Amino acid sequence: MNWRVILIVARKDIIDAVKNLYILFGLVLPIGMSLLLRLMFAGPDDPGTLTVVVYDPTGSRLVTELRALPQVHLLEVDSAQQLTAEVEKNAVGGLALPVNLDAAVDAGEQAEITVYLNHRRGGGGIAAFQRLVEQQVWAMTGQAMPAHIVWADVTAPPGLQAESAFRMDLFLLTMFLVMALAMTGAFVVPLLLVEEKEKHTLEFLLISPAGPAEVVAGKALTGLVYSLLIAGILIALNQGWVGDWPVTLLALLLGALFMVAVGLLMGSVCRTTMHVNTWSSIVMLVLMAPSWLIALQMPTALETALRLIPTHYLVKVLKLALTGDASLVQVWGDLALLLGSVVLAFAAVVWALRREDR
Amino acid sequence: MMNAVETENLTRVFNGLHAVDGLTFTVREGEVFGLLGPNGAGKTTTIRMLTGQLRPTAGRARVVGYDVVSERDHLKPQIGVVFEYQNLYERMSGRENLAFSARLYGTEVDRVDEILEQVELGKRAGDPVRHYSNGMKQRLLIARSLLHRPRILFLDEPTKGLDPTVARQIRRLVLDLADQGVTVFLTTHYMEEADQLCRRVAFLDEGRIVALDTPQRLKVTYGQRHVKATLDDEECLTFSLDDPNDGRRLGELAAAGRIVTLHSAEATLEEIFIRLTGKGLAE
Numbered sequence: 091m092n093w094r095v096i097l098i099v100a101r102k103d104i105i106d107a108v109k110n111l112y113i114l115f116g117l118v119l120p121i122g123m124s125l126l127l128r129l130m131f132a133g134p135d136d137p138g139t140l141t142v143v144v145y146d147p148t149g150s151r152l153v154t155e156l157r158a159l160p161q162v163h164l165l166e167v168d169s170a171q172q173l174t175a176e177v178e179k180n181a182v183g184g185l186a187l188p189v190n191l192d193a194a195v196d197a198g199e200q201a202e203i204t205v206y207l208n209h210r211r212g213g214g215g216i217a218a219f220q221r222l223v224e225q226q227v228w229a230m231t232g233q234a235m236p237a238h239i240v241w242a243d244v245t246a247p248p249g250l251q252a253e254s255a256f257r258m259d260l261f262l263l264t265m266f267l268v269m270a271l272a273m274t275g276a277f278v279v280p281l282l283l284v285e286e287k288e289k290h291t292l293e294f295l296l297i298s299p300a301g302p303a304e305v306v307a308g309k310a311l312t313g314l315v316y317s318l319l320i321a322g323i324l325i326a327l328n329q330g331w332v333g334d335w336p337v338t339l340l341a342l343l344l345g346a347l348f349m350v351a352v353g354l355l356m357g358s359v360c361r362t363t364m365h366v367n368t369w370s371s372i373v374m375l376v377l378m379a380p381s382w383l384i385a386l387q388m389p390t391a392l393e394t395a396l397r398l399i400p401t402h403y404l405v406k407v408l409k410l411a412l413t414g415d416a417s418l419v420q421v422w423g424d425l426a427l428l429l430g431s432v433v434l435a436f437a438a439v440v441w442a443l444r445r446e447d448r
Numbered sequence: 449m450m451n452a453v454e455t456e457n458l459t460r461v462f463n464g465l466h467a468v469d470g471l472t473f474t475v476r477e478g479e480v481f482g483l484l485g486p487n488g489a490g491k492t493t494t495i496r497m498l499t500g501q502l503r504p505t506a507g508r509a510r511v512v513g514y515d516v517v518s519e520r521d522h523l524k525p526q527i528g529v530v531f532e533y534q535n536l537y538e539r540m541s542g543r544e545n546l547a548f549s550a551r552l553y554g555t556e557v558d559r560v561d562e563i564l565e566q567v568e569l570g571k572r573a574g575d576p577v578r579h580y581s582n583g584m585k586q587r588l589l590i591a592r593s594l595l596h597r598p599r600i601l602f603l604d605e606p607t608k609g610l611d612p613t614v615a616r617q618i619r620r621l622v623l624d625l626a627d628q629g630v631t632v633f634l635t636t637h638y639m640e641e642a643d644q645l646c647r648r649v650a651f652l653d654e655g656r657i658v659a660l661d662t663p664q665r666l667k668v669t670y671g672q673r674h675v676k677a678t679l680d681d682e683e684c685l686t687f688s689l690d691d692p693n694d695g696r697r698l699g700e701l702a703a704a705g706r707i708v709t710l711h712s713a714e715a716t717l718e719e720i721f722i723r724l725t726g727k728g729l730a731e
Contacts (some may be wrong), residue, residue: 098551102537109539290535294592297499297529298552301521 091307095300099308103282104315110285112363116277117316120270124324127262139163140219143184143206145173150191155226162222177206182215185223203227217259224413261384263328264408267342268381268401269374270320275349276356276377277370279313283357284366302443309357310350317346325412337411337421344428345404349377351435358442380405400431450513452477452600452631453498457507460493460655467493469655470507475648477599480622480632482642484717485652486727491635492532494652495604498633499529512599512631525553528593532604534585538578542569542588545577546595553596560595567591567621583614590621594630601625603634607641619645639717649717653725663717670723671715677701678709686713 107113143165146153157164167173170186177184186204188194194201205223207216286292286305295305321342352373360366380402388396396402403424410421418425453475460468468490475481483491496502498511500520509516514523537545546560564573567587577585586606593601603622607615622632622645636642642649643663650660659666673689677698685701687694701707715723 094554095552098548102540102548106537106539289538290531290533291537293501293531294529294535294549295552297501297524297527298549299521299524299554300552 091303092299092301095304096307096311099295099300099305100311100315103308103312107278107282107312107316110281113278113281116273116281117320120266120273120320121323121327123269124262124266124327128328140183140215140222141165141181142219142222143167143173143176143181144187145170145185146187146191148187148189148191150187152185152187152191152226155229159222174206177208181208182211183207183219183223220259259328260409260412263324263412264384264405265378265381266324266328267321267408268345268378268405270324271317271342271345271349271404272374272377272401274313274317274320275346275351275353276373277353277366278316279309279350279353280357280360280366280370281363282309282312283354284360284363288362306354306358306439306443310354313350313353314346317349318342321346334411334417337407337418337425340425341404341407341411341421341428344425344432345401345408347432348400348404348428348435351432351439352377354439355435355442358439377401384409400428403427403431450477451475451510452479453481453509453511453633455498455507455509458494458497458504458509459506460490460497460502461505466655468497468504471655471657472507473650473657473660475600475631475633477631478626478629479648480626480634480646482646482649483633483635483652484637484639484642484649484721485635486637489652490655491652492604493655495529495602495633495635499527499602500524525596526599528596528598528601530586530589530593530601530603530606532608534582534589536577536585536588536592539576541574541576542580542584543573545588546592549592549595555596563591563595581614583610583617586610586614586618587621590618594625598630600631600633603632605636606634607636607638615641639721643717651721651724653727658724659720666717666720667715670720674713676711676713677707679706680708681706 108117139161141163142156144153144156145167153164153166156162165176165181167176167184173184173186184206186206188201188203191201191203205220207219209216283292283306286295292305296302300308325338353370356366356369356373360369376399378401380396380399383392383396384405407421407424407428451474453473455471455473458468458471459466471494483494485491493502497504498509498516500516500523503517511523512526514520514526516523537548540548542564543560546564547557549555550557550560561570561573564570567590569584569587569591572580572584577588580588590603590606606622607618610618619641622634625632626645632645634642634645646663648660648662649666651658659670661669674686674694675689675698677685677687679685679701687698689695
């Protein structure tokens, strides 16, 4: 493989792709939808003042920080029971801090903070409150997640509060990330290849010093660059730079590689743009399905079926990594399955390439 | 002088059909060589094998000394190809198309403007190719194929679909290249074009070469020697120069002062092709 030629092909595609309105639409669609949904879910508390209730038995610096924030109206209560009642009545959410939280954080222990949410206050306010809590807890040490956050819904029946606390912002972000990777991998990448076939420019490339492997690698690199760029924009727009970065990046990289390999396979099979349009919509639906179904209680058979789709493991890892709850020990199995899918998909691409070569 | 192209029993079979069937020929360095035949005769398949795009089913071919199968990577920088279709990046400008090609071949990008001037596209070099006329695109294709200074240029139907003025420009370009010593291998089904440009031509029919020589020698070998006379009553008559009776009758008419015009009627390449294959080039 000639890396100089791969970079030249990728550079041409990166610049030329966005001149194609069809491809540009595919690339910006997840960003546009994400912005649209953010506007739709904006509630009365967003972006104005957030009323937050706190039960802090031993005086934590987390509360001092919250008190100093201009967008937070803090209500302090004396017991956990008072906290849930106050949240339900007056606030978007509340925090029940454990005894000696600061000491536990300083000692490197992971204390448990229960966060109560009032879903009657609107999705936008809830999402803003969740982001705020994560950012503030994160800021306590700046490194590993210093506390384990348990989300609980005060509007749900007692006993089911923790299970029913639904992270809409996280759900949407995960969905849009998977959508961005699928759009770029399974739609843009095959279009890049098929356009070269349709316009016969592939023949020009193949009589030049670029061989089939360099052309395909150039397209893969283009897909990878756009996947990671759009994923980065989505994360920046939706939650800022919080979360477990090494695991998030690793998951996104493996996810992008898998989708790109799927796209290359489609590109080698499809002959026309119309074929790509037809097949990519079906393939994208399958690949994105785990990100939509993540929030639902599903029948066992469906859950088993979803495990056959590699993006199921991507969604699992992203869900944990974006909240900072992931540790490599916890997600290595899912990452290994994702890596295995990437290897298999690229092996199929190499096979298709050798079959096509003259 | 070495051969730019050497083929030996070159064959390509598609689904049991012989698209190219046992071609054996040579093209000398610096020669303009034409492969003539109707659509489907195997011209493009031959070019695709000679440029390393298609693996021969049987036989061998060497182009500028390199085997087209085992030495394809060495061969690529030595050849330029103008395809039958205008396969340019339409959203990119003319200059961007050439700069991309220059980077691929490792040619100095400075040469782009020089060659754009050579094909008279300098003023429109910054425009997207989709706004170019067919003739401009064809000139850009030739510029792209010459950018890396190939030793042999393959032109597949270079004037197909072009208006006569542009076709004439393209032919002029080919003749200039020949003057510069570039070997040109062209396929066409325009006989006049081949007659005008090529030092030697090969007639291809159903994948086989049915004749190969200089146009002049083909005309002498396969053509009929005759003259056409127009008489004073506007009647047109053809006389064979090989028939004594025709010669006598022509003399009588000339003596009677009845001949108004007299023209030699040399056979065209097209007539020879029809005579050899029983079919026209447009078929």
